[in-house]
Amino acid sequence: xxxWSASSISTTCCxxxxxxxxxxxxxxxxxxxxxxxxxxxRLPGKPLxxxxxxxxxxRVVAIAREGAARVGNxxxxxxxxxxxxxxxxxxxxxxxxMTDAAITSGSGRAWAVARGRTVPPPIVVNxxxxxxxxxxxxxxxxxxxxxxxxxxxxxxxxxxxWAALDALRAHKLMSPFSGTTCVRRADxxxxxxxKTIIPAIRDEARLRGASxxxxxxxxxxxxxxxxxxxxxxxxxxxxPYEVLEGLEQLRFLETGExxxxxxxxxxxxxxxxxxxxxxxxxxxxxxxxxxxxQLSWT
Numbered sequence: 001x002x003x004w005s006a007s008s009i010s011t012t013c014c015x016x017x018x019x020x021x022x023x024x025x026x027x028x029x030x031x032x033x034x035x036x037x038x039x040x041x042r043l044p045g046k047p048l049x050x051x052x053x054x055x056x057x058x059r060v061v062a063i064a065r066e067g068a069a070r071v072g073n074x075x076x077x078x079x080x081x082x083x084x085x086x087x088x089x090x091x092x093x094x095x096x097x098m099t100d101a102a103i104t105s106g107s108g109r110a111w112a113v114a115r116g117r118t119v120p121p122p123i124v125v126n127x128x129x130x131x132x133x134x135x136x137x138x139x140x141x142x143x144x145x146x147x148x149x150x151x152x153x154x155x156x157x158x159x160x161x162w163a164a165l166d167a168l169r170a171h172k173l174m175s176p177f178s179g180t181t182c183v184r185r186a187d188x189x190x191x192x193x194x195k196t197i198i199p200a201i202r203d204e205a206r207l208r209g210a211s212x213x214x215x216x217x218x219x220x221x222x223x224x225x226x227x228x229x230x231x232x233x234x235x236x237x238x239x240p241y242e243v244l245e246g247l248e249q250l251r252f253l254e255t256g257e258x259x260x261x262x263x264x265x266x267x268x269x270x271x272x273x274x275x276x277x278x279x280x281x282x283x284x285x286x287x288x289x290x291x292x293x294q295l296s297w298t
Contacts (some may be wrong), residue, residue, distance in 0.1 A: 030074040031121035032064045035109035036129035038082035042276045052287045059132040061094045062295040067139030079109040111234045120227045133269040142224040151260035152229030157182050157217040158266050165214045180219040190259040
């Protein structure tokens with residue numbers, strides 16, 4: 001198939017041909033990769049699970065396509081380890097590739113796809129395949145911001161109002177490692193990410209009276225990488241603070257890579273991903289209450 005190096009992909013790909021764009025014919029397209037594994041202890045075959053009449057994968061593919069259309073010159077591909085998911089992606093008319101089942105992370109699967117291109121994509125987005133409420137605008141904003149930045153990575157953050165910060169604090173009493181926060185420079189580059197709420201806030205009562213928003217930014221786990229930055233990441237061993245916090249983005253900071261944070265509006269739905277049958281039921285309730293996302297399903 002045009003556009004792929006067979007030696008870098010474990011088996012064939014399907015769906016509409018991704019053009020083998022040469023640099024002298026214009027900029028190669030950026031790539032939005034949807035990692036979609038079949039194996040899941042709590043929800044086997046997760047990408048194929050129906051949610052309000054549409055599979056989880058079909059929902060994420062529609063989100064990715066809308067994001068690609070809004071930013072322009074970007075393509076979508078599903079990266080999987082199972083022929084059933086490959087076949088379903090083909091049924092959706094989406095390009096898909098089989099990647100090594102031994103790959104353990106979404107970033108690793110995104111890298112496997114990106115390095116399989118005969119012409120490297122300038123930017124690679126890792127859009128997790130279990131996120132049916134991701135915002136297309138957020139994907140487009142990340143790609144657009146990284147195109148205009150010298151940084152190697154871009155990721156979204158949301159500034160929390162005081163009620164949202166209070167809710168995060170309460171949730172962390174029960175689940176300390178839920179939710180990641182970020183401190184950033186005036187030029188929007190990340191200083192640090194942590195599972196501890198940062199920064200600590202001195203004289204909080206005064207700040208609450210002065211503004212409706214807190215100084216805390218919550219991180220949303222979506223990434224756009226420059227091809228070379230993703231390559232360096234995948235060739236580097238996990239770093240000490242990455243291991244302690246359980247946050248792979250710290251590998252970039254610990255090795256001197258700049259991460260651009262892109263402030264976005266709070267997601268319409270607070271739900272982040274689908275991991276259990278209970279999550280499926282919750283997603284269906286949210287759709288029933290708020291309606292389907294405004295997406296093209298073809």
